[in-house]
Amino acid sequence: MLEYSEPIAKLIDEFKKLPGIGQKNAQRLVFFILRKSKEDVESLAKSLLEVKEKIKICSVCNNLTDIDPCFYCTSPDRDRSVICIVEEPYNLVAIEKTRSYKGLYHILHGALSPIRRIKPDDLKLSNLFPRLKPENNQMITVKEIIIATNPTTEGEATAHYIANLIKPLGIRVTRIATGMPVGSDLEFVDEVTMDKALANRHEI
Amino acid sequence: MHLVSIEVSNFRNLKGVFCFEQGLNIIFGENGQGKTNCIEAIYFLATTRSFRTTNLSEMIAFGENFLSVSGKVVVSKEIQKEIEVRLEGKRKSFLVNGKKVKVNEYLENLDAVIFNANELEIVRGSPEARRNFLDSGITAIYPAYLRTLLDYNRCLKQKNALLEEAQKHDTAFDKVATMIEPWNEQIVSLASRIHKLRVRYVERLSKALQNQFFNNEFIKIRYVSSLEGKGDLSNYSSTLRERLSLRLGAEIAAGHSLVGVHRDDLEITVNDRDLKKFGSSGQQRSALLLLLIAKIEVYRQQNGYYPLFLIDDIDSELDYERISKLLELLEGKTQTFVTTSKTSFLDKFASKGKIITLKRGEVFSQSLTK
Ligand SMILES: [Zn+2]
Numbered sequence: 001m002l003e004y005s006e007p008i009a010k011l012i013d014e015f016k017k018l019p020g021i022g023q024k025n026a027q028r029l030v031f032f033i034l035r036k037s038k039e040d041v042e043s044l045a046k047s048l049l050e051v052k053e054k055i056k057i058c059s060v061c062n063n064l065t066d067i068d069p070c071f072y073c074t075s076p077d078r079d080r081s082v083i084c085i086v087e088e089p090y091n092l093v094a095i096e097k098t099r100s101y102k103g104l105y106h107i108l109h110g111a112l113s114p115i116r117r118i119k120p121d122d123l124k125l126s127n128l129f130p131r132l133k134p135e136n137n138q139m140i141t142v143k144e145i146i147i148a149t150n151p152t153t154e155g156e157a158t159a160h161y162i163a164n165l166i167k168p169l170g171i172r173v174t175r176i177a178t179g180m181p182v183g184s185d186l187e188f189v190d191e192v193t194m195d196k197a198l199a200n201r202h203e204i
Numbered sequence: 205m206h207l208v209s210i211e212v213s214n215f216r217n218l219k220g221v222f223c224f225e226q227g228l229n230i231i232f233g234e235n236g237q238g239k240t241n242c243i244e245a246i247y248f249l250a251t252t253r254s255f256r257t258t259n260l261s262e263m264i265a266f267g268e269n270f271l272s273v274s275g276k277v278v279v280s281k282e283i284q285k286e287i288e289v290r291l292e293g294k295r296k297s298f299l300v301n302g303k304k305v306k307v308n309e310y311l312e313n314l315d316a317v318i319f320n321a322n323e324l325e326i327v328r329g330s331p332e333a334r335r336n337f338l339d340s341g342i343t344a345i346y347p348a349y350l351r352t353l354l355d356y357n358r359c360l361k362q363k364n365a366l367l368e369e370a371q372k373h374d375t376a377f378d379k380v381a382t383m384i385e386p387w388n389e390q391i392v393s394l395a396s397r398i399h400k401l402r403v404r405y406v407e408r409l410s411k412a413l414q415n416q417f418f419n420n421e422f423i424k425i426r427y428v429s430s431l432e433g434k435g436d437l438s439n440y441s442s443t444l445r446e447r448l449s450l451r452l453g454a455e456i457a458a459g460h461s462l463v464g465v466h467r468d469d470l471e472i473t474v475n476d477r478d479l480k481k482f483g484s485s486g487q488q489r490s491a492l493l494l495l496l497i498a499k500i501e502v503y504r505q506q507n508g509y510y511p512l513f514l515i516d517d518i519d520s521e522l523d524y525e526r527i528s529k530l531l532e533l534l535e536g537k538t539q540t541f542v543t544t545s546k547t548s549f550l551d552k553f554a555s556k557g558k559i560i561t562l563k564r565g566e567v568f569s570q571s572l573t574k
Contacts, residue, residue: 112386114362114363114383115361115365153355153359153390154362156386157359157362157386157387157389157390158386160385160389160390161382161386164382164385164386
């Protein structure tokens with residue numbers, strides 16, 4: 001088989017490191033880029049660097065943000081007595097789209113998975129507990145924690161694990177449930193389903 | 205409901221169109237002419253799986269990069285459907301009347317059970333083969349069960365990873381218990397559901413088994429929970445929960461899970477004796493046929509029609525007496541496909557159905573339809 005010249009082969013390899021991109025798609029992307037104008041490619045390269053330089057993790061809720069603390073953590077319009085725990089930043093986006101939730105968030109950046117060696121310490125969970133003290137929450141008491149991890153076995157296990165830690169603190173813990181296709185990922189749940197799931201949460 | 209014909213492209217050595225009869229179809233040919241390939245293609249069309257391999261790309265003809273099997277299915281007098289399954293590399297796609305559909309929607313159109321030498325594992329092999337027999341039967345009448353099973357297996361795998369780690373590193377017991385708890389909690393609810401559905405399914409199979417026998421051999425089955433004698437099974441979830449916490453120490457020492465529905469079994473007896481230990485190989489074959497017939501009977505009760513019944517290499521596994529009895533039991537019920545390489549089989553059973561003779565993967569001749 002004929003080999004690509006070095007710069008092409010190198011970029012193909014870079015693209016293949018991205019999730020869901022195989023050899024064929026990587027080649028397609030490289031040839032697409034080669035056909036673009038220099039300005040377009042510069043703008044793409046700049047955006048890649050910019051996102052890496054400007055986006056950081058919110059020190060309060062772990063959301064991806066360009067200001068710290070993030071928009072949600074500082075907004076005066078949010079109900080500070082409720083915190084919704086999700087696995088990934090895109091889960092937050094799915095919930096925000098419903099426009100029916102007005103509380104705060106906490107993003108774990110993952111779920112428990114012994115097979116993939118993801119242990120409790122690997123989740124961004126430890127900074128949740130200081131938030132539960134009113135003095136760290138604009139003097140407002142947290143009354144409810146909604147656990148909205150994915151309805152997969154990993155998400156369920158994570159929910160159970162967190163619930164076991166929070167319940168002794170006397171805070172109400174609920175889990176979104178009904179209407180969720182079992183085994184599915186929150187990313188693929190449409191807004192109506194998500195809305196129902198939020199409304200029908202139950203104690204765990 | 206029956207399969208009128210199939211058409212294949214790049215499926216092993218098969219070529220062209222194969223037309224079938226509503227009742228019995230005898231696929232005849234010398235070895236290597238494509239008999240098993242032919243019923244494998246039917247099975248693939250009906251289930252999107254193979255009974256010979258889990259690496260489906262093996263089925264793609266040498267030098268090609270895709271295969272397809274399409275079939276005409278008569279649902280009722282008025283309704284005829286054209287279904288097709290394609291395989292490109294490892295990727296399957298499904299069409300009904302030329303329109304792309306999702307796999308669950310596709311699978312509503314056709315189903316099949318297979319009798320071959322592998323299936324004898326059910327009557328003489330490990331408990332796993334019998335659990336699979338039950339699980340596939342339940343999934344066929346209650347597709348949502350598959351999710352429960354997959355989730356259960358996933359939880360077990362996760363739990364085993366923790367147990368293995370704990371055993372290796374001698375982790376403190378309390379710490380392991382805290383880590384295991386979220387998985388055990390799910391295992392309890394999933395296992396309770398699996399236990400309940402398996403028990404209920406075995407009851408339905410038992411009913412369908414009554415009055416069916418070969419040579420006065422009565423087959424009885426019973427679901428044997430691994431928790432039997434360990435507590436009240438009518439309150440399965442609390443018994444299991446108790447057992448899981450009691451055995452955690454032993455599980456850590458073993459480095460894998462010891463408690464759950466993955467240790468259950470199906471007891472099969474012939475005239476009240478354990479079939480696996482005391483049954484002759486003929487009795488084991490009869491029992492397997494009866495179990496499969498019970499399985500398709502329960503299937504029909506639920507779905508309103510029988511799945512296709514496929515028997516590979518029929519006369520190598522069954523004697524003519526059993527074959528006669530079997531064909532009698534299936535007559536007027538299933539659309540049946542058998543393969544044989546023996547002319548003596550044709551001499552005896554040719555009048556019962558259509559003979560399709562294969563040579564080099566193609567239809568060489570076929571008997572006229574009745
Ligand atoms: Zn924040």
